[in-house]
Amino acid sequence: MAIAMDALNQISLMLRSDRVLTSRLRQVLASICQLPEYHEWEESLQYSGRRFRLPRRFISSTVGERRLLEALRFVIDDALEVKLNYLDDEFIFVTDGLFVPADFRVFPWHDESDVLMATLARASWTDWPTVVIDPATGCGHNALRLRVGQRFGFDVSARALSFAAVNSMLNERPFSALALADIEQGVPFVFDRNAERILFVANMPFAIEPVSGTLVRTAAGGESGYRYTVAAMEAISDYASRMSARSVVRAVVLTYSVGSVSGDRWAAADEARRIFGKENVNWEILTDQRLWRINGKKEQPNPMPLSSLRLKADCQYYVRDPRMREPLRAGYIEKERELRRQGYDALAYGVLSIEPVPAGGP
Numbered sequence: 001m002a003i004a005m006d007a008l009n010q011i012s013l014m015l016r017s018d019r020v021l022t023s024r025l026r027q028v029l030a031s032i033c034q035l036p037e038y039h040e041w042e043e044s045l046q047y048s049g050r051r052f053r054l055p056r057r058f059i060s061s062t063v064g065e066r067r068l069l070e071a072l073r074f075v076i077d078d079a080l081e082v083k084l085n086y087l088d089d090e091f092i093f094v095t096d097g098l099f100v101p102a103d104f105r106v107f108p109w110h111d112e113s114d115v116l117m118a119t120l121a122r123a124s125w126t127d128w129p130t131v132v133i134d135p136a137t138g139c140g141h142n143a144l145r146l147r148v149g150q151r152f153g154f155d156v157s158a159r160a161l162s163f164a165a166v167n168s169m170l171n172e173r174p175f176s177a178l179a180l181a182d183i184e185q186g187v188p189f190v191f192d193r194n195a196e197r198i199l200f201v202a203n204m205p206f207a208i209e210p211v212s213g214t215l216v217r218t219a220a221g222g223e224s225g226y227r228y229t230v231a232a233m234e235a236i237s238d239y240a241s242r243m244s245a246r247s248v249v250r251a252v253v254l255t256y257s258v259g260s261v262s263g264d265r266w267a268a269a270d271e272a273r274r275i276f277g278k279e280n281v282n283w284e285i286l287t288d289q290r291l292w293r294i295n296g297k298k299e300q301p302n303p304m305p306l307s308s309l310r311l312k313a314d315c316q317y318y319v320r321d322p323r324m325r326e327p328l329r330a331g332y333i334e335k336e337r338e339l340r341r342q343g344y345d346a347l348a349y350g351v352l353s354i355e356p357v358p359a360g361g362p
Contacts, residue, residue, distance in 0.1 A: 001051070002100040003081040007073045008162035014072075015169035025072070026092055026170050028065040032058070033086035047296040049098045049317070051079040085110045087145065093167050095139040096159075098296060102216045102320050106139055106160045111298070112203050112254055113141035115286060119252055119351050120146075120201075128250070129199035131191060133239075135183050135232050138218070140164035142201045144173045152190055154181035157217070183228055187235045193360075194244045200236045200251040200357075204228035207256065207293075207318070208309060208347070210331030214324045216317070219293075221256070223335070225347075226268045229255040233275045233354075240357040249357035256291065258344045261303055267344070272352045282353045291349035293318070303346035306336045 015022045032038055032054070041052045059066055059078060069075035074082055074094070083097035087110055096106040120126045126146065134143040137153030138160050144151070144167055153164050153175050161178045168175050181188055183204065208225035209215045221227055233253060240249040257268035269283035290298040292308060294315045300308050313319060313329035339345075 001076065001081060002096060002104075003073055005159050005162050008159075008166055011072050012162070012165040012169055015166065022169055022172070024065075024068065028068060029074075029084055029092050029094070029170070030086060031065075032080075033084050033092070038084070046083070046098060051081070051097065051099050052083075053079045083108050085141070087114070087141075091145055091171050093139055093141060093144075093163075094170070095163050098317050102317065104157070104159055105216065105218065106157065106163050107218045109293075110141050113145065115289060115351065116142055116201055116203060116252055116254055117145055119254075119284075119353065123252075123353060125199065125250065125252070129197045131195050131198045133187065133198065133200050135181070135187050135200065135202055135235065136204050136228075137161070137164055137178070138203075140167040140175075142203065143175070144168060144171050146199075146201075147173075148199075150176040150191060150195075152176055153178045154183075154187065156180065156182050183235055184231045187239050189239065189242060193242060193247070195247055198240075198243070198247060198249045200232075200239075200249070200253075202229070202232045202236070202251065202253040204232050204253075204255070206254075207312065208258070208332075208335060210335040211324065211328050214319060214321070214328045214331075215312075216320060219318050224258060224267065225256050226271065229253060229268055230271050230275075233272055233352075236354075236357060237275050241360045243359045245359050247359050249359055251352070251354040251357055253352040253354070255350065255352065257348050257350060258306070258339055259303070259346055259348055260344055261346045263343070265343070266348060266350070268350075269352065272354065276354050276357060280354055280356060280358070282355075283350055284353070285348045285350040289349055291347065303348040305346055306339055306344065309336055309347065 037055045082094040085093040129148050131150045132143050132146050132148045133152045135154050137155050143153050205219050206221040206225050207219040209220040236251050255268045257266045259266035272281045291302050292300040310329050310332040313325045
């Protein structure tokens, strides 16, 4: 089952007008996240596609809180209809779990947001921006963790934006705008062109998909994996060109990239240098991180040999139709051959830091 969008929209409206309700809901969700049973569910049971069931002791000791969750339709028959992510001992996020059908599931994971936040911290960029723009905001993990004057979230999924609106209220960090937008049509120009310090935080779908339409929308990055990453970088460049020369624009972009380990040549980084100029781009392979999520878990070394691409065909949560497993596996095998002919031997998981993004006129 999955919580309905109209329920999410109603919840966000209620939270917007009732701070007492917001505080109460935040407390009860945070208390669930701190239950040992919830930690156990996060570590194992969620990967079987099960919803989290409230333990008996929680139900019996918090009758009012359970009734609140039932009234908001977060809980049905003592089971959560959402996944909870409690981050930095401060932020509470609701999103879809793996029990939600793949065709409309909102991205459940926060590990990629954690990587982006760590990247910003290392660069001392966390407190730098006055404006943050997330062109694929999902449930809001990235933009809401940054303390800025203005934040903008765009996504192709109305369901994702509904979750982001709820999370904005829960964390008392408003969005200046949440809007439907297709990154391949650019980023909507939404604020004063003289804005001082603009940071783009981008985490586009970036899994290689050799057979179109086989992977879930939140993962599928096109035939070479960086279709939407390149579209985002082109959109960021275009956006910056319309800003005043007084503005400073930076970007962090998380992505997978095919490449050559021996030649240290990576396709996504080459595309970034083409768009922004070699001197403005830093590419870092996150060797401490795993990649290539299968059944919810990233377990492959980084970089990963191309021969491991075919493992994705066995993912029960990313492959939309089980009947497509073998065609997809064959597609990965052929894709590996094609990439090796191009001189590539690996897939890497990394982050592009872009500074400054060339801005426009006076």
